Amino acid sequence: MITDLWLVGIGTGNPGHVTLEGMQALRDAAVVLLPLKGAAKVEISALRHTILDAAGTTAGIRAFDYPERDPALPYAARVQAWHDEIARRWVAALQGAPEGPVALLVWGDPALYDSTLRIAERLTPRPKLRVIPGITAIQALTAAHAIPLGSVNGAIKITTGRRLRAEGWPEGEETVVVLLDAECSFAGLDPEGLHIWWGANLGSPAQVLCSGPLSEVAQEIVALRQGARAEQGWIMDSYLLRRAPKGGTD
Template sequence: MKHLLLIGIGPGNPRQITLEAIDALNRAEVFFVLDKGAAKDDMLRLRKELLERHVNRPYRLVQVEDPLRDGEASDYVGAVQDWHRQRAALYGRLIDSELADGQSGAFLLWGEPGLYDSTLRILELVEHQHFSLEVIPGISSVQALAARHRIPLNRIGEPLTVLPGRRLAEQAQIDNLVVMLDGHCAFAQLEDPDLHIYWGAYLGTPDELLIEGPLLAVKAQILAQREQARARKGWIMDTYLLRRR
């Protein structure tokens, strides 16, 4: 039987890969890497550097173009589901043509495979393939954000909510909340004077940006730095925690 490894490699710092992940890297004969275009060459380069640094056995690197998702579709869920089906078809072809029976293949996944990563859901859609699956956890951007700001994620007796940016406006009360995938900067629409924000971008990389303070006092600074960084690099990965003081 073919074997797949989903390996969490952390949010960007190559030293944050775990010993378990390094062991898993050295069990794979084939690594599948999705090319997301020239704007995201940094992400591809880091994956290749991790392999060169940590893998001490022969391996093959299979690099393919990632299907594009319609980011402007009015039906967000439908667009994501269609994108997942395209990826599932691609993964099925890769497993069929690039992985021999008895071999192990691996996907190197940013952050933590179980938190806002779609690979597990996509593999459930792969048809006519039989393979075993193993997930190796990684450090998430949420953990890295708290560490870099030197704060605990939770407060005593309070829950911690994690949600995507498109769901922020639905929150009637914000007490302790982490926002991911906020491409439209939903925090900029909030006018609550009691909210404090801990924001970070490119966490763990040389381009890391960190800003914290009362939301109303610093949100213009975050928007400006975010726009400058995106223009400079062509992409941005950021997350933040909103907390009622």
């Protein structure tokens, strides 16, 4: 039974993206849950171990295999069943574990396009949750390109590749940040007036960046993404799109 669950944001896997509070939590935890995501994600698991080593934790490590989503189910049902199975695997991995807080390392920030909080709601009884934010992919992206997130007095829309493909450019928006896009959905947009800042594996030695007018760099980004994924066996990328306002940039 999990009584205290600590979700520690670890940025993009760079130990420097974990806050001092997060490092202290890893030292104070009794157990760390460690997901295993297959042979292609061995490096991701190694990054988690690097962070644990940097924190100097003495917590027990309980690993569990990450389940695959069932492609035969509709999207919403597929995600629900996937989350249910992950929760079951958390509980199974912690059988006989030492009592005390359980820590789980979460890429980016536990509250930003991450399902860990929703999965935790499935536990019975519900544990006491503690969320420790880390550097988000959005922060890492804008810092890598040395750009502000928004324009002067401009709104910002955060969305997913799935929605961008289905709905196109959000009407009335000037700045759009896109996460979770394995299909390079930007390539399907009308590029007129759009500038893109893209980054993959941000904050790591394998970081790749590209920016420019969408009409000029879209295919270059597609090729860079394919190459980085082939070389690393995995990829985590995000991008910011901005439409130049009528009358020029601010």
